[in-house]
Amino acid sequence: MRSYWVCDGEKMDTGKRKEQLKVMYQRVVDPLGYKFSPDEEIVDFLLEQEVQLEKEKGNPFCPCQGLTGERDHDMKLVCPCIPFHREHYDAMKRCWCGLFVHKSVDDPYELQQISLKDLEESKNKKKKERP
Amino acid sequence: MSSWFYAIGENELIDGGKMPLSLEGNKILLIRQEGVFYAISNKCPHMGCPLSRGILDGHVIKCPCHDWQFDIRDGEFLSAREIKIPVFGTKVSDGRVFVKIYGAVQ
Ligand code: SF4
Numbered sequence: 001m002r003s004y005w006v007c008d009g010e011k012m013d014t015g016k017r018k019e020q021l022k023v024m025y026q027r028v029v030d031p032l033g034y035k036f037s038p039d040e041e042i043v044d045f046l047l048e049q050e051v052q053l054e055k056e057k058g059n060p061f062c063p064c065q066g067l068t069g070e071r072d073h074d075m076k077l078v079c080p081c082i083p084f085h086r087e088h089y090d091a092m093k094r095c096w097c098g099l100f101v102h103k104s105v106d107d108p109y110e111l112q113q114i115s116l117k118d119l120e121e122s123k124n125k126k127k128k129e130r131p
Numbered sequence: 132m133s134s135w136f137y138a139i140g141e142n143e144l145i146d147g148g149k150m151p152l153s154l155e156g157n158k159i160l161l162i163r164q165e166g167v168f169y170a171i172s173n174k175c176p177h178m179g180c181p182l183s184r185g186i187l188d189g190h191v192i193k194c195p196c197h198d199w200q201f202d203i204r205d206g207e208f209l210s211a212r213e214i215k216i217p218v219f220g221t222k223v224s225d226g227r228v229f230v231k232i233y234g235a236v237q
């Protein structure tokens with residue numbers, strides 16, 4: 001898989017790459033109603049992880065999810081993966097790792113993680129309650 | 132303000148084909164599908180990979196880098212309609228294909 005990490009034949013340093021990712025991600029998540037977490041430390045930590053993953057695997061994969069080696073699965077875990085897991089994130093008002101939160105969120109630590117199983121159960125319950 | 136710019140001769144692109152172009156500083160991907168010419172930005176809105184290296188299937192182009200898929204007719208990203216690639220108007224006149232560029236004055 002081709003990596004676009006190499007710029008002008010030279011490897012960019014991690015700090016520069018983190019800044020680049022930030023700019024690119026901002027453009028993607030903004031129209032979806034998300035923003036970077038107000039916790040700058042976690043943002044910096046997760047972006048650092050992504051840059052390392054990009055160096056190792058060629059893509060800035062999600063730092064908090066496991067890859068299977070199947071392209072269809074793994075490409076849905078390239079950051080920002082919000083478009084592919086939106087229902088789940090909209091319910092939690094954050095992405096799995098917490099790199100992004102809904103624009104309405106001021107305090108990310110008030111948010112609760114919801115498991116996929118719980119999300120499915122509450123959806124089924126709502127369906128049954130409907131007349 | 133927008134203007135039409137000459138892109139290619141009509142016969143330079145076969146049906147189902149795509150051709151990257153630079154017009155007035157815009158990186159454009161010209162596509163011919165079912166006899167119609169479409170012009171979209173050649174830059175994927177995810178991380179900027181060139182869509183010209185992607186795979187065209189009907190009216191959907193798949194980015195070569197992480198497989199995001201876009202409708203070439205309206206630029207919509209199939210997994211989140213809020214994200215779009217810029218789409219440019221096209222016209223064919225006397226066997227010549229023109230692309231409409233916004234913000235450019237000829
Ligand atoms: S869960 Fe968050 S950090 Fe992980 S890939 Fe998705 S958007 Fe990026």
Ligand code: FES
Pocket residue numbers: 175176177178179180194195196197198199
């Ligand atoms: S750059 Fe196009 S899908 Fe990632």
